[in-house]
Amino acid sequence: MDVARTADRDSSGYPLPEDLRRPGLLGRFPEETEQHYRAWFVEQVKPLARIVAVVSLAIWIPMPFLVRAWVDTPVSNGVYVMAWVIAVPTLAAMVLGTYSGLVRLAVPAASAAVLVIAIVSFYGFYEFFEFPLQAGLLGIIIWLTTLIPFVRTPFRTTLFLTVVITAVGSCFLVASVRELGTPRAETWPFVALVLIVGLTVPLMGLVGEQTIRQQYVDEQLITRQRAEIAASRELIRRYAPAAVADLLELGDNTVGTAQRRRVTIFFADVVGFTTMADRLDPEALAEIMNDYLGAVADIVERHGGTLNEFAGDGVMAIFGAPNEMEPRDEVTAALGAAHELQRSLPELSRRWYPLGIDQDLQARVGINTGVVSVGTFGSAVRATYTGIGLQTNIAARIQSECPPGSVLLSKTSWHLVSDTVPCTPRGEVQVKGVHYPIAMYEPVAG
Numbered sequence: 297m298d299v300a301r302t303a304d305r306d307s308s309g310y311p312l313p314e315d316l317r318r319p320g321l322l323g324r325f326p327e328e329t330e331q332h333y334r335a336w337f338v339e340q341v342k343p344l345a346r347i348v349a350v351v352s353l354a355i356w357i358p359m360p361f362l363v364r365a366w367v368d369t370p371v372s373n374g375v376y377v378m379a380w381v382i383a384v385p386t387l388a389a390m391v392l393g394t395y396s397g398l399v400r401l402a403v404p405a406a407s408a409a410v411l412v413i414a415i416v417s418f419y420g421f422y423e424f425f426e427f428p429l430q431a432g433l434l435g436i437i438i439w440l441t442t443l444i445p446f447v448r449t450p451f452r453t454t455l456f457l458t459v460v461i462t463a464v465g466s467c468f469l470v471a472s473v474r475e476l477g478t479p480r481a482e483t484w485p486f487v488a489l490v491l492i493v494g495l496t497v498p499l500m501g502l503v504g505e506q507t508i509r510q511q512y513v514d515e516q517l518i519t520r521q522r523a524e525i526a527a528s529r530e531l532i533r534r535y536a537p538a539a540v541a542d543l544l545e546l547g548d549n550t551v552g553t554a555q556r557r558r559v560t561i562f563f564a565d566v567v568g569f570t571t572m573a574d575r576l577d578p579e580a581l582a583e584i585m586n587d588y589l590g591a592v593a594d595i596v597e598r599h600g601g602t603l604n605e606f607a608g609d610g611v612m613a614i615f616g617a618p619n620e621m622e623p624r625d626e627v628t629a630a631l632g633a634a635h636e637l638q639r640s641l642p643e644l645s646r647r648w649y650p651l652g653i654d655q656d657l658q659a660r661v662g663i664n665t666g667v668v669s670v671g672t673f674g675s676a677v678r679a680t681y682t683g684i685g686l687q688t689n690i691a692a693r694i695q696s697e698c699p700p701g702s703v704l705l706s707k708t709s710w711h712l713v714s715d716t717v718p719c720t721p722r723g724e725v726q727v728k729g730v731h732y733p734i735a736m737y738e739p740v741a742g
Contacts, residue, residue, distance in 0.1 A: 312513065312517075313520075314326075315328070315329045316329060316513050316516060316517070318509070321506070322451070333509070336512055336515075337508065337512070340508065341449070345390065345394060346391055346394045346395075349388075349390045349391045349394075350391060352383075352387050353387045353388065353391070356379050356380075357379070357380075357384060359375070359379040360375045360379050363375050378416050383412070386408070386412050407457060411457055411460060414461045414464070415464050449501065449504075450501070450505055451498065451501045451502045451505045453501075454497060454500070454501025454504075454505075455498045455501065457497075458494055458497045462493075539602045539618050539619050540618055553671050553672070554670065554671035554672075554673070555617075555669070555670055555671055556667055557616060557617050557620075557668065557670045558616065558665070558666065559615060559626065559666075559667075559668060559670060560614070560616055560626035560629075560630045560663060560664070560665045560709060561613075561665075561668070561688050561690075561691035562596070562601060562611075562613040562614070562615065562630045562633065562634065562661065562662075562663055562691070563610065563611070563612055563661065563662045563692050563694075563695035564592070564610065564611050564634070564637060564659050564660065565609050565610035565611070565659065565660055566588070566641075566658070566659050567657065567658045567659065567660060567700040567701075569609040569657065570609070572652075572653065576651065576652045576653075577652070580651040580652050584651055584653065587644065587647070588609065588644060589606055589611070591637075591640060592611050592637060595636050595637055598633075599615075599632045599633040599636070600615060600619070600621065600625075600629045601614065601629060601630065601633055602615075602681070604680070604681060604683065605680065605682055612682070612691075612692075613630075613633070614670065614682075615627075615629050617670040617683065618670070618681075623665060623712050624712045624713060626665065626712075627665060627705070627709045627712045628716075630709075631703065631705075631713070634661040634703040637661065638659060638661070638701060638702075638703070641656065641657050641658060642657075644657070645657045658700040658701035659700075659701070660695050660696070660702070660704075661695060662691050662692065662693070662695025662696070662698055662704050662706075663691060663703065663705050663709050664687055664688075664690045664694055664705075664706035664708060664709055665687070665706065665712060666685075666686070666687030666706075667685070667687065668683040668684060668685035668686075668687045668688055669683065669684050669685050686727075686729055686730065689727060689728070689729065690727050690730065690734055691706070693727045693734070694706055694725060697722075697736065702738055703738065704722060704736045704738055705719065705736065705737045705738075705739070706734055706735070706736065706737075707734065707736070707737065709737075710737040717739050719739050720737065720740055721735065721736070722736045722737060722738045724736065
Protein backbone atom coordinates (compact mmCIF):
# COMPACT_ATOMS: atom_id res chain seq x y z
CA MET A 297 0.00 0.00 0.00
CA ASP A 298 1.33 3.46 -0.94
CA VAL A 299 1.49 5.21 2.44
CA ALA A 300 2.18 8.66 0.98
CA ARG A 301 -0.80 8.50 -1.38
CA THR A 302 -3.09 7.26 1.36
CA ALA A 303 -2.02 9.87 3.88
CA ASP A 304 -1.56 13.11 1.97
CA ARG A 305 -2.42 12.58 -1.71
CA ASP A 306 -5.64 11.97 -3.57
CA SER A 307 -6.37 9.03 -5.87
CA SER A 308 -4.70 10.90 -8.75
CA GLY A 309 -1.52 11.54 -6.80
CA TYR A 310 -2.11 15.27 -6.20
CA PRO A 311 -1.44 16.74 -2.75
CA LEU A 312 -4.51 16.89 -0.52
CA PRO A 313 -5.75 19.98 1.33
CA GLU A 314 -4.22 20.29 4.78
CA ASP A 315 -7.44 19.33 6.61
CA LEU A 316 -7.66 16.00 4.71
CA ARG A 317 -4.07 14.89 5.30
CA ARG A 318 -2.98 12.25 7.82
CA PRO A 319 0.50 11.77 9.31
CA GLY A 320 1.38 8.28 8.11
CA LEU A 321 -0.48 5.02 7.62
CA LEU A 322 -2.01 4.89 11.11
CA GLY A 323 -2.46 8.64 11.45
CA ARG A 324 -5.78 10.42 11.80
CA PHE A 325 -7.16 13.57 10.28
CA PRO A 326 -6.91 16.91 12.12
CA GLU A 327 -9.34 17.02 15.04
CA GLU A 328 -12.24 18.83 13.35
CA THR A 329 -12.03 16.68 10.22
CA GLU A 330 -11.68 13.53 12.33
CA GLN A 331 -14.92 14.33 14.16
CA HIS A 332 -16.71 14.83 10.85
CA TYR A 333 -15.18 11.61 9.49
CA ARG A 334 -16.40 9.58 12.47
CA ALA A 335 -19.95 10.86 12.03
CA TRP A 336 -19.74 10.08 8.30
CA PHE A 337 -18.29 6.63 9.04
CA VAL A 338 -21.13 5.74 11.39
CA GLU A 339 -23.64 6.59 8.67
CA GLN A 340 -21.74 4.33 6.28
CA VAL A 341 -21.63 1.27 8.56
CA LYS A 342 -25.06 1.75 10.12
CA PRO A 343 -27.01 -0.16 7.41
CA LEU A 344 -24.53 -3.07 7.53
CA ALA A 345 -24.61 -3.21 11.34
CA ARG A 346 -28.41 -3.17 11.27
CA ILE A 347 -28.65 -6.01 8.74
CA VAL A 348 -26.08 -8.18 10.52
CA ALA A 349 -27.78 -7.62 13.88
CA VAL A 350 -31.21 -8.53 12.49
CA VAL A 351 -29.87 -11.69 10.83
CA SER A 352 -28.05 -12.59 14.06
CA LEU A 353 -31.29 -12.13 16.01
CA ALA A 354 -33.00 -14.54 13.66
CA ILE A 355 -30.33 -17.10 14.58
CA TRP A 356 -30.05 -16.48 18.33
CA ILE A 357 -33.76 -16.39 19.13
CA PRO A 358 -34.32 -20.05 18.11
CA MET A 359 -30.82 -21.08 19.24
CA PRO A 360 -31.90 -23.11 22.37
CA PHE A 361 -34.28 -25.18 20.29
CA LEU A 362 -31.65 -25.72 17.60
CA VAL A 363 -29.09 -26.84 20.19
CA ARG A 364 -31.59 -29.20 21.80
CA ALA A 365 -32.34 -30.76 18.42
CA TRP A 366 -28.64 -30.98 17.50
CA VAL A 367 -27.06 -32.27 20.72
CA ASP A 368 -28.11 -35.59 22.20
CA THR A 369 -27.15 -34.63 25.75
CA PRO A 370 -29.59 -32.72 27.99
CA VAL A 371 -29.42 -28.93 27.61
CA SER A 372 -29.29 -26.91 30.83
CA ASN A 373 -30.83 -23.51 31.43
CA GLY A 374 -27.46 -21.97 30.61
CA VAL A 375 -28.15 -22.08 26.90
CA TYR A 376 -31.36 -20.09 27.40
CA VAL A 377 -29.44 -17.50 29.41
CA MET A 378 -26.73 -17.39 26.77
CA ALA A 379 -29.22 -16.82 23.93
CA TRP A 380 -32.14 -14.88 25.40
CA VAL A 381 -30.53 -12.99 28.29
CA ILE A 382 -27.17 -12.04 26.75
CA ALA A 383 -27.06 -12.35 22.96
CA VAL A 384 -30.61 -11.31 22.01
CA PRO A 385 -30.77 -8.15 24.22
CA THR A 386 -27.30 -7.10 23.01
CA LEU A 387 -28.29 -7.44 19.36
CA ALA A 388 -31.69 -5.80 19.93
CA ALA A 389 -30.01 -2.82 21.58
CA MET A 390 -27.65 -2.62 18.61
CA VAL A 391 -30.60 -2.52 16.16
CA LEU A 392 -32.45 0.12 18.18
CA GLY A 393 -29.26 2.17 18.44
CA THR A 394 -29.08 2.51 14.66
CA TYR A 395 -32.57 4.08 14.64
CA SER A 396 -32.13 6.37 17.65
CA GLY A 397 -30.25 9.54 18.47
CA LEU A 398 -27.50 7.36 19.98
CA VAL A 399 -26.32 6.36 16.52
CA ARG A 400 -22.89 7.83 17.32
CA LEU A 401 -22.49 4.86 19.68
CA ALA A 402 -23.10 2.39 16.84
CA VAL A 403 -19.44 1.42 16.39
CA PRO A 404 -18.71 0.94 20.13
CA ALA A 405 -22.00 -0.97 20.51
CA ALA A 406 -21.22 -3.18 17.53
CA SER A 407 -17.74 -3.86 18.90
CA ALA A 408 -19.17 -4.76 22.31
CA ALA A 409 -21.72 -7.03 20.64
CA VAL A 410 -18.96 -8.84 18.75
CA LEU A 411 -16.98 -9.33 21.95
CA VAL A 412 -19.89 -10.48 24.12
CA ILE A 413 -21.38 -12.85 21.57
CA ALA A 414 -18.00 -14.38 20.70
CA ILE A 415 -17.22 -15.11 24.37
CA VAL A 416 -20.72 -16.42 25.02
CA SER A 417 -20.43 -18.65 21.95
CA PHE A 418 -17.14 -20.13 23.15
CA TYR A 419 -18.61 -20.84 26.57
CA GLY A 420 -21.83 -22.27 25.23
CA PHE A 421 -20.22 -24.64 22.77
CA TYR A 422 -17.62 -25.70 25.31
CA GLU A 423 -20.24 -26.52 27.95
CA PHE A 424 -22.98 -28.11 25.88
CA PHE A 425 -21.13 -30.17 23.27
CA GLU A 426 -20.02 -33.70 23.98
CA PHE A 427 -16.63 -33.33 22.32
CA PRO A 428 -14.52 -30.36 23.56
CA LEU A 429 -12.50 -30.14 20.34
CA GLN A 430 -15.73 -29.91 18.36
CA ALA A 431 -16.76 -27.09 20.69
CA GLY A 432 -13.48 -25.28 20.08
CA LEU A 433 -13.84 -25.62 16.32
CA LEU A 434 -17.41 -24.26 16.31
CA GLY A 435 -16.40 -21.43 18.62
CA ILE A 436 -13.65 -20.32 16.24
CA ILE A 437 -16.04 -20.54 13.28
CA ILE A 438 -18.49 -18.25 15.08
CA TRP A 439 -15.60 -15.92 15.93
CA LEU A 440 -14.72 -15.68 12.25
CA THR A 441 -18.30 -15.21 11.02
CA THR A 442 -18.89 -12.59 13.72
CA LEU A 443 -15.78 -10.53 13.03
CA ILE A 444 -15.68 -10.60 9.23
CA PRO A 445 -18.75 -8.34 8.75
CA PHE A 446 -17.08 -5.77 11.00
CA VAL A 447 -13.69 -5.53 9.33
CA ARG A 448 -14.66 -1.95 8.44
CA THR A 449 -14.45 -0.96 12.07
CA PRO A 450 -11.39 1.18 12.92
CA PHE A 451 -8.11 -0.72 12.92
CA ARG A 452 -7.46 -0.12 16.62
CA THR A 453 -10.90 -1.48 17.51
CA THR A 454 -10.38 -4.53 15.29
CA LEU A 455 -6.97 -5.16 16.84
CA PHE A 456 -8.42 -4.95 20.36
CA LEU A 457 -11.24 -7.35 19.51
CA THR A 458 -8.82 -9.78 17.90
CA VAL A 459 -6.46 -9.84 20.89
CA VAL A 460 -9.25 -10.31 23.44
CA ILE A 461 -11.18 -12.94 21.48
CA THR A 462 -7.96 -14.77 20.57
CA ALA A 463 -7.04 -14.93 24.24
CA VAL A 464 -10.49 -16.11 25.33
CA GLY A 465 -10.80 -18.60 22.49
CA SER A 466 -7.34 -19.97 23.24
CA CYS A 467 -8.34 -20.51 26.88
CA PHE A 468 -11.34 -22.59 25.85
CA LEU A 469 -9.21 -24.50 23.33
CA VAL A 470 -6.59 -25.25 26.00
CA ALA A 471 -9.35 -26.42 28.31
CA SER A 472 -10.62 -28.72 25.58
CA VAL A 473 -7.17 -30.24 25.13
CA ARG A 474 -6.77 -30.77 28.88
CA GLU A 475 -10.06 -32.64 29.07
CA LEU A 476 -8.77 -35.00 26.40
CA GLY A 477 -5.72 -35.70 28.52
CA THR A 478 -3.06 -35.21 25.84
CA PRO A 479 -3.00 -33.07 22.68
CA ARG A 480 -4.03 -34.89 19.55
CA ALA A 481 -2.87 -34.37 16.00
CA GLU A 482 -6.22 -32.79 15.08
CA THR A 483 -5.59 -30.09 17.71
CA TRP A 484 -2.80 -28.39 15.75
CA PRO A 485 -4.97 -27.28 12.81
CA PHE A 486 -7.14 -25.46 15.35
CA VAL A 487 -4.06 -23.78 16.80
CA ALA A 488 -2.88 -22.83 13.32
CA LEU A 489 -6.34 -21.45 12.55
CA VAL A 490 -6.18 -19.28 15.67
CA LEU A 491 -2.77 -17.91 14.67
CA ILE A 492 -3.82 -17.27 11.07
CA VAL A 493 -7.01 -15.49 12.08
CA GLY A 494 -5.17 -13.53 14.76
CA LEU A 495 -2.87 -12.14 12.08
CA THR A 496 -5.24 -11.72 9.13
CA VAL A 497 -8.20 -10.06 10.89
CA PRO A 498 -6.16 -7.02 12.07
CA LEU A 499 -4.63 -6.78 8.59
CA MET A 500 -8.12 -6.79 7.12
CA GLY A 501 -9.07 -4.10 9.61
CA LEU A 502 -6.07 -1.99 8.60
CA VAL A 503 -6.82 -2.32 4.89
CA GLY A 504 -10.51 -1.69 5.52
CA GLU A 505 -9.84 1.50 7.46
CA GLN A 506 -7.43 2.81 4.84
CA THR A 507 -10.00 2.09 2.13
CA ILE A 508 -12.88 3.79 3.88
CA ARG A 509 -10.76 6.79 4.86
CA GLN A 510 -9.73 7.14 1.23
CA GLN A 511 -13.39 6.89 0.26
CA TYR A 512 -14.16 9.70 2.71
CA VAL A 513 -11.38 11.84 1.25
CA ASP A 514 -12.60 11.22 -2.31
CA GLU A 515 -16.17 12.15 -1.37
CA GLN A 516 -15.01 15.33 0.34
CA LEU A 517 -12.95 16.30 -2.70
CA ILE A 518 -15.91 15.66 -5.01
CA THR A 519 -18.20 17.70 -2.75
CA ARG A 520 -15.74 20.58 -2.73
CA GLN A 521 -15.26 20.39 -6.48
CA ARG A 522 -19.02 20.53 -6.97
CA ALA A 523 -19.23 23.53 -4.67
CA GLU A 524 -16.46 25.25 -6.61
CA ILE A 525 -18.21 24.47 -9.90
CA ALA A 526 -21.49 25.83 -8.52
CA ALA A 527 -19.71 28.99 -7.34
CA SER A 528 -18.07 29.34 -10.76
CA ARG A 529 -21.44 28.97 -12.45
CA GLU A 530 -22.91 31.66 -10.24
CA LEU A 531 -19.96 33.90 -11.05
CA ILE A 532 -20.41 33.28 -14.79
CA ARG A 533 -24.06 34.24 -14.48
CA ARG A 534 -23.02 37.61 -13.11
CA TYR A 535 -21.20 38.36 -16.34
CA ALA A 536 -23.22 36.40 -18.91
CA PRO A 537 -26.99 35.98 -19.38
CA ALA A 538 -28.34 32.86 -17.66
CA ALA A 539 -29.62 31.38 -20.94
CA VAL A 540 -26.20 31.86 -22.55
CA ALA A 541 -24.42 30.35 -19.53
CA ASP A 542 -26.75 27.33 -19.63
CA LEU A 543 -25.95 26.67 -23.29
CA LEU A 544 -22.22 27.04 -22.70
CA GLU A 545 -22.36 24.53 -19.83
CA LEU A 546 -24.08 22.07 -22.17
CA GLY A 547 -21.30 22.52 -24.72
CA ASP A 548 -23.41 24.54 -27.19
CA ASN A 549 -21.03 27.06 -28.76
CA THR A 550 -23.53 28.53 -31.23
CA VAL A 551 -23.84 31.58 -28.97
CA GLY A 552 -20.28 32.45 -29.92
CA THR A 553 -21.12 33.17 -33.57
CA ALA A 554 -23.42 35.84 -34.97
CA GLN A 555 -26.78 34.68 -36.34
CA ARG A 556 -29.63 36.46 -38.07
CA ARG A 557 -32.65 36.03 -35.88
CA ARG A 558 -36.09 37.57 -35.64
CA VAL A 559 -36.35 38.70 -32.04
CA THR A 560 -38.13 41.20 -29.85
CA ILE A 561 -35.94 43.90 -28.32
CA PHE A 562 -36.80 45.43 -24.95
CA PHE A 563 -35.33 48.76 -23.79
CA ALA A 564 -36.07 50.34 -20.41
CA ASP A 565 -34.76 53.16 -18.28
CA VAL A 566 -35.84 55.02 -15.15
CA VAL A 567 -37.19 58.54 -15.63
CA GLY A 568 -35.08 61.24 -13.99
CA PHE A 569 -32.71 58.78 -12.41
CA THR A 570 -29.54 60.52 -13.62
CA THR A 571 -30.57 63.79 -11.97
CA MET A 572 -31.41 62.05 -8.69
CA ALA A 573 -28.17 60.08 -8.80
CA ASP A 574 -26.17 63.30 -8.66
CA ARG A 575 -27.64 63.96 -5.19
CA LEU A 576 -26.89 60.51 -3.77
CA ASP A 577 -23.84 59.28 -1.92
CA PRO A 578 -21.75 56.86 -4.01
CA GLU A 579 -22.42 54.01 -1.58
CA ALA A 580 -26.18 54.61 -1.63
CA LEU A 581 -26.16 54.90 -5.42
CA ALA A 582 -24.26 51.61 -5.76
CA GLU A 583 -26.75 49.84 -3.48
CA ILE A 584 -29.74 51.22 -5.41
CA MET A 585 -28.24 50.33 -8.78
CA ASN A 586 -27.44 46.78 -7.70
CA ASP A 587 -30.92 46.37 -6.25
CA TYR A 588 -32.65 47.76 -9.34
CA LEU A 589 -30.58 45.90 -11.92
CA GLY A 590 -30.95 42.67 -9.98
CA ALA A 591 -34.72 43.12 -9.91
CA VAL A 592 -34.85 43.84 -13.66
CA ALA A 593 -32.68 40.79 -14.42
CA ASP A 594 -34.98 38.55 -12.38
CA ILE A 595 -38.08 39.93 -14.08
CA VAL A 596 -36.68 39.53 -17.60
CA GLU A 597 -35.42 36.00 -16.98
CA ARG A 598 -38.70 34.91 -15.37
CA HIS A 599 -40.47 35.93 -18.59
CA GLY A 600 -38.02 34.02 -20.77
CA GLY A 601 -35.90 36.94 -21.93
CA THR A 602 -32.15 37.41 -22.07
CA LEU A 603 -30.74 40.48 -20.37
CA ASN A 604 -27.92 41.76 -22.56
CA GLU A 605 -26.68 45.16 -21.53
CA PHE A 606 -26.65 47.67 -18.68
CA ALA A 607 -26.05 51.33 -19.41
CA GLY A 608 -26.50 53.22 -16.17
CA ASP A 609 -30.13 52.66 -15.24
CA GLY A 610 -30.95 51.65 -18.82
CA VAL A 611 -31.25 47.99 -19.74
CA MET A 612 -31.58 46.04 -22.96
CA ALA A 613 -33.08 42.58 -23.22
CA ILE A 614 -33.85 40.21 -26.08
CA PHE A 615 -36.77 37.80 -26.28
CA GLY A 616 -36.21 34.96 -28.73
CA ALA A 617 -32.45 34.46 -28.41
CA PRO A 618 -30.51 32.40 -27.64
CA ASN A 619 -33.62 30.28 -26.94
CA GLU A 620 -36.06 30.57 -29.84
CA MET A 621 -39.68 31.61 -29.30
CA GLU A 622 -42.65 32.22 -31.54
CA PRO A 623 -42.76 35.92 -32.56
CA ARG A 624 -46.15 36.41 -30.88
CA ASP A 625 -44.83 34.79 -27.70
CA GLU A 626 -41.78 37.05 -27.78
CA VAL A 627 -43.92 40.20 -27.71
CA THR A 628 -46.28 38.77 -25.08
CA ALA A 629 -43.35 37.86 -22.84
CA ALA A 630 -41.72 41.28 -23.32
CA LEU A 631 -45.00 43.01 -22.42
CA GLY A 632 -45.32 40.83 -19.34
CA ALA A 633 -41.83 41.81 -18.21
CA ALA A 634 -42.53 45.51 -18.92
CA HIS A 635 -45.76 45.53 -16.89
CA GLU A 636 -44.14 43.67 -13.99
CA LEU A 637 -41.27 46.17 -13.97
CA GLN A 638 -43.71 49.10 -13.84
CA ARG A 639 -45.64 47.47 -10.97
CA SER A 640 -42.49 46.75 -8.98
CA LEU A 641 -40.98 50.26 -9.12
CA PRO A 642 -43.21 51.87 -6.44
CA GLU A 643 -42.27 49.17 -3.94
CA LEU A 644 -38.60 49.45 -4.88
CA SER A 645 -38.76 53.23 -4.51
CA ARG A 646 -40.13 52.98 -0.97
CA ARG A 647 -37.31 50.62 -0.12
CA TRP A 648 -34.84 53.23 -1.34
CA TYR A 649 -36.29 56.18 0.58
CA PRO A 650 -33.77 55.77 3.45
CA LEU A 651 -30.98 55.94 0.84
CA GLY A 652 -32.05 59.33 -0.51
CA ILE A 653 -34.77 58.62 -3.11
CA ASP A 654 -37.59 61.10 -2.42
CA GLN A 655 -40.28 60.02 -4.91
CA ASP A 656 -41.72 56.97 -6.58
CA LEU A 657 -39.72 56.18 -9.69
CA GLN A 658 -41.19 55.40 -13.08
CA ALA A 659 -39.75 53.66 -16.13
CA ARG A 660 -40.05 54.03 -19.87
CA VAL A 661 -40.14 50.81 -21.89
CA GLY A 662 -39.83 50.49 -25.66
CA ILE A 663 -40.44 47.22 -27.51
CA ASN A 664 -39.72 46.38 -31.15
CA THR A 665 -39.67 43.16 -33.18
CA GLY A 666 -37.41 42.57 -36.16
CA VAL A 667 -34.40 40.78 -37.60
CA VAL A 668 -31.07 41.53 -35.96
CA SER A 669 -27.68 39.90 -35.72
CA VAL A 670 -27.40 38.15 -32.34
CA GLY A 671 -24.32 36.51 -30.91
CA THR A 672 -21.12 37.24 -29.04
CA PHE A 673 -19.49 40.48 -30.13
CA GLY A 674 -16.16 41.84 -28.98
CA SER A 675 -12.58 40.66 -28.78
CA ALA A 676 -10.83 37.64 -27.36
CA VAL A 677 -10.27 39.67 -24.19
CA ARG A 678 -13.73 41.12 -23.70
CA ALA A 679 -17.00 40.12 -25.40
CA THR A 680 -20.75 40.50 -24.87
CA TYR A 681 -23.73 38.46 -26.03
CA THR A 682 -26.16 40.96 -27.59
CA GLY A 683 -28.12 41.92 -30.66
CA ILE A 684 -27.06 44.62 -33.11
CA GLY A 685 -28.77 46.16 -36.09
CA LEU A 686 -31.31 48.75 -37.14
CA GLN A 687 -34.16 47.09 -35.22
CA THR A 688 -32.23 47.59 -31.99
CA ASN A 689 -31.95 51.32 -32.73
CA ILE A 690 -35.71 51.47 -33.36
CA ALA A 691 -36.46 49.91 -29.97
CA ALA A 692 -34.14 52.39 -28.23
CA ARG A 693 -35.74 55.33 -30.07
CA ILE A 694 -39.27 54.19 -29.17
CA GLN A 695 -38.22 53.89 -25.53
CA SER A 696 -36.99 57.48 -25.53
CA GLU A 697 -40.43 58.66 -26.77
CA CYS A 698 -42.35 56.65 -24.18
CA PRO A 699 -44.27 58.57 -21.48
CA PRO A 700 -43.08 57.89 -17.90
CA GLY A 701 -44.69 54.80 -16.39
CA SER A 702 -45.81 53.45 -19.76
CA VAL A 703 -44.88 50.99 -22.52
CA LEU A 704 -44.73 51.62 -26.27
CA LEU A 705 -44.74 49.02 -29.04
CA SER A 706 -43.53 49.46 -32.58
CA LYS A 707 -46.06 48.75 -35.31
CA THR A 708 -44.31 45.44 -36.05
CA SER A 709 -44.70 44.26 -32.46
CA TRP A 710 -48.25 45.58 -32.26
CA HIS A 711 -49.32 43.57 -35.31
CA LEU A 712 -48.26 40.36 -33.60
CA VAL A 713 -50.52 40.90 -30.56
CA SER A 714 -53.18 43.27 -31.91
CA ASP A 715 -55.91 40.64 -31.65
CA THR A 716 -55.23 39.94 -27.96
CA VAL A 717 -53.75 43.16 -26.54
CA PRO A 718 -55.85 46.35 -26.88
CA CYS A 719 -53.62 49.27 -27.87
CA THR A 720 -53.94 52.97 -28.57
CA PRO A 721 -51.99 54.64 -31.41
CA ARG A 722 -49.38 57.08 -30.07
CA GLY A 723 -48.20 58.73 -33.25
CA GLU A 724 -45.02 58.19 -35.17
CA VAL A 725 -41.32 58.69 -34.61
CA GLN A 726 -38.50 59.23 -37.06
CA VAL A 727 -35.47 56.98 -36.61
CA LYS A 728 -32.09 57.78 -38.08
CA GLY A 729 -31.35 55.37 -40.90
CA VAL A 730 -35.03 54.59 -41.49
CA HIS A 731 -36.61 56.41 -44.43
CA TYR A 732 -40.15 56.14 -43.11
CA PRO A 733 -41.69 57.05 -39.75
CA ILE A 734 -42.25 54.29 -37.16
CA ALA A 735 -45.80 54.07 -35.77
CA MET A 736 -46.06 53.49 -32.01
CA TYR A 737 -48.81 51.88 -29.91
CA GLU A 738 -49.48 51.92 -26.18
CA PRO A 739 -51.19 48.93 -24.53
CA VAL A 740 -54.41 49.92 -22.81
CA ALA A 741 -54.26 49.21 -19.09
CA GLY A 742 -56.80 46.53 -18.27
